[in-house]
Amino acid sequence: MGYTIALAGKGGTGKTTIAGLLVRILKERKSGSILAIDADPNNNLAEVLGIKISETIGTILDDVAAHPDEIPAGMTKDRFIEYKVQSAVYEAQGFDILTMGKPEGPGCYCYVNNVLRNVMSKLIKDYDYVIIDNEAGLEHLSRRTTRQADTLLVVSDATPVGLRAAGRINELAGELKITIRNRFLLVNRYDKDLEKEKIKNTGLDMIGQLPVDEQLTKISLNGNSLMELKKDAPLLAKLITLGDRLCKS
Numbered sequence: 741m742g743y744t745i746a747l748a749g750k751g752g753t754g755k756t757t758i759a760g761l762l763v764r765i766l767k768e769r770k771s772g773s774i775l776a777i778d779a780d781p782n783n784n785l786a787e788v789l790g791i792k793i794s795e796t797i798g799t800i801l802d803d804v805a806a807h808p809d810e811i812p813a814g815m816t817k818d819r820f821i822e823y824k825v826q827s828a829v830y831e832a833q834g835f836d837i838l839t840m841g842k843p844e845g846p847g848c849y850c851y852v853n854n855v856l857r858n859v860m861s862k863l864i865k866d867y868d869y870v871i872i873d874n875e876a877g878l879e880h881l882s883r884r885t886t887r888q889a890d891t892l893l894v895v896s897d898a899t900p901v902g903l904r905a906a907g908r909i910n911e912l913a914g915e916l917k918i919t920i921r922n923r924f925l926l927v928n929r930y931d932k933d934l935e936k937e938k939i940k941n942t943g944l945d946m947i948g949q950l951p952v953d954e955q956l957t958k959i960s961l962n963g964n965s966l967m968e969l970k971k972d973a974p975l976l977a978k979l980i981t982l983g984d985r986l987c988k989s
């Protein structure tokens with residue numbers, strides 16, 4: 741069973757960046773297979789890792805809906821979709837990545853979620869590490885795409901709004917009885933004057949704080965990959981020091 745780290749937090753706090761950097765750190769520093777899952781319907785994890793993907797669970801569902809005649813005789817539609825999704829796992833250098841995406845058109849994406857949940861529970865067994873980037877907010881918890889993580893890593897900035905959101909995510913994770921072994925708070929773009937009380941109010945154990953990184957700002961503005969961040973970049977260096985605690989079972 742792969743060691744699973746799921747990221748959560750308010751919009752724009754740095755979930756995707758940190759998910760991407762964790763993939764990079766695991767790839768460069770640990771032996772073992774890695775699966776990155778982009779479970780945000782507005783996906784961009786592959787992009788920040790420098791990969792162009794053409795298939796997502798969303799596009800597969802659109803394809804199957806448009807060409808139902810392609811479902812082989814004797815195979816159910818669900819089984820066919822599952823098979824197509826498993827073969828859409830993209831093999832990058834040093835890690836694999838699966839992107840949820842969303843089907844075209846308005847409405848609920850419950851179905852794409854169900855497919856992700858089913859496929860995920862099978863795929864997790866085939867890897868040593870699984871990193872799941874989620875959309876902002878709490879929805880992924882109630883939809884239970886985050887249901888069996890070893891570590892829930894709640895990312896927040898140092899603002900009261902971000903920290904309150906982190907606290908709510910922690911409460912909901914507790915109420916939903918999701919099997920999560922560790923829940924940590926990671927403060928990104930930290931403020932040296934951040935009061936301990938505000939951190940304590942989230943109910944989470946703070947694993948550390950990450951600095952604003954000028955190198956990352958440039959990389960992000962140019963649309964370049966996180967793989968280009970230099971090894972001594974403050975953000976990467978700090979995250980490496982937290983890595984061992986994150987992966988402790």
Ligand SMILES: Nc1ncnc2c1ncn2[C@@H]1O[C@H](COP(=O)(O)OP(=O)(O)OP(=O)(O)O)[C@@H](O)[C@H]1O
Pocket residue numbers: 749750751752753754755756757758780874875876928929950951952953954956957960975
């Ligand atoms: N420590 C940091 N230093 C500098 N820039 C950062 C830092 N952390 C994140 N950023 C930048 O902030 C922006 C938002 O980060 P990111 O996309 O990782 O957030 P997110 O939580 O995934 O957002 P969303 O909720 O929209 O998915 C990006 O442009 C990223 O490069």
Ligand SMILES: [Mg+2]
Pocket residue numbers: 755756757780873874875
């Ligand atoms: Mg994101």
